[in-house]
Amino acid sequence: MKSGFISLIGRTNAGKSTLINSLLEEKIALVSHKQNATRRKIKAIVMQDDNQLIFIDTPGLHESKASFNQLLIQSALKAMKDCDVIVFVASVFDEVSDYEKFLTLKPQIPHLVVLNKVDLAKNEEVLQKLSEYAKFSGDFQAIVPYSARQKSYKKALLDAIVKLLPKHEHFYDPAFLTPSSQKELFRDFILESLYENLSEELPYCSEVLVQSVKEKSNLFVIHAQIITDTNSHKAMIIGKEGATLRRIGQKARIKIENLTQKKVLLKLFVVVKKAWQKDEKFAKQMLGYEE
Known part of the structure; x- marks a missing residue:
C-alpha cells in the first residue's frame, strides 16, 4: 500500500x-x-x-x-x-x-x-x-x-x-473525494460562476466569502458574500434589476447541487471592500494561506 x-x-x-x-x-x-x-x-x-x-x-x-x-x-x-x-x-x-x-x-x-x-x-x-x-x-x-x-x-x-510514492497507510477514508471543506468547495463554485458571467477583468477584483452553510434533510441553505473593490463593480455584478447576480447564483446553485445531490437555497449578497487585494492580512484570510 x-x-x-x-x-x-x-x-x-x-x-x-x-x-x-x-x-x-x-x-x-x-x-x-x-x-x-x-x-x-x-x-x-x-x-x-x-x-x-x-x-x-x-x-x-x-x-x-x-x-x-x-x-x-x-x-x-x-x-x-x-x-x-x-x-x-x-x-x-x-x-x-x-x-x-x-x-x-x-x-x-x-x-x-x-x-x-x-x-x-x-x-x-x-x-x-x-x-x-x-x-x-x-x-x-x-x-x-x-x-x-x-x-x-x-x-x-x-x-x-x-511508483514514486512512499509506502504508507491511507491518510484519509478512501470513500472521501476531498478533505477540503464544504465551504471551500462552495466558495469556488460561486467564484467560477463569477468568471463565467462577468467580463475579463472584473472577476479578479472580486472574492467570495461563504458566511454560513446549514444542511437539512434534503436541502443546503447557503449564505455568501461576493466581495468587490468599487461601487461600480458592485453595480456590474448585480446587473440591471439584479439579472446578473441571479444568473451567477443559478449557475453556482446547479454546480453545488450536482456535487451534493441535494437541493440548494443560495443567498448571495454583494459588498464593497475598497482595495481588498492590497490588504495582505485580508487576502491571506480569503485565500486560506494563514499558518
Whole structure:
C-alpha cells in the first residue's frame, strides 16, 4: 500500500484543475479559461487499487509583481516542497521554455511531466513536443501524454505516480473525494460562476466569502458574500434589476447541487471592500494561506 501527496504545478491555463476533475471523475476544482482562476489549494483523493493519491491543485506559475498575485505564486512554490511527488502539467501547445523555467526553481522532489490536451493536437504535433522534452529526460521521472476530456492514459499516469510514492497507510477514508471543506468547495463554485458571467477583468477584483452553510434533510441553505473593490463593480455584478447576480447564483446553485445531490437555497449578497487585494492580512484570510 502506498499513499502520498502530489502537487500539480504549471503555468496558468495548463489544465491542472481539469486534470484533477478528470482523474477524480467528479467536479470539485474550479475550471475557467481565464488566467489565475485557481486561488486556493484544493485537494482531491484518487484511489488506484489500494493506493491513495492525494492531488493538490495549485495556483498557476506566472510572473507578476502585484501583491495578491505574489501570494498565489508563493502558495504554488510552497506546494512544491510540501509533497511527495510533483506533476508538472503542460499543454501540448505550450513552449518547452515554461518547463525550463520550472527547472530553474530547482525542485528537490521527484517529478514527472504530463503533456495535457493531446486530444486537441495532431499525432505529429504530440510526437514533436515529446521529442522536444526528450533532452530533459535526466530531469523528470516520466512523461505521460494525457487527455483530460477523454481520460486517455489515465491508468498509465496513475501507475507512474504510484511508483514514486512512499509506502504508507491511507491518510484519509478512501470513500472521501476531498478533505477540503464544504465551504471551500462552495466558495469556488460561486467564484467560477463569477468568471463565467462577468467580463475579463472584473472577476479578479472580486472574492467570495461563504458566511454560513446549514444542511437539512434534503436541502443546503447557503449564505455568501461576493466581495468587490468599487461601487461600480458592485453595480456590474448585480446587473440591471439584479439579472446578473441571479444568473451567477443559478449557475453556482446547479454546480453545488450536482456535487451534493441535494437541493440548494443560495443567498448571495454583494459588498464593497475598497482595495481588498492590497490588504495582505485580508487576502491571506480569503485565500486560506494563514499558518
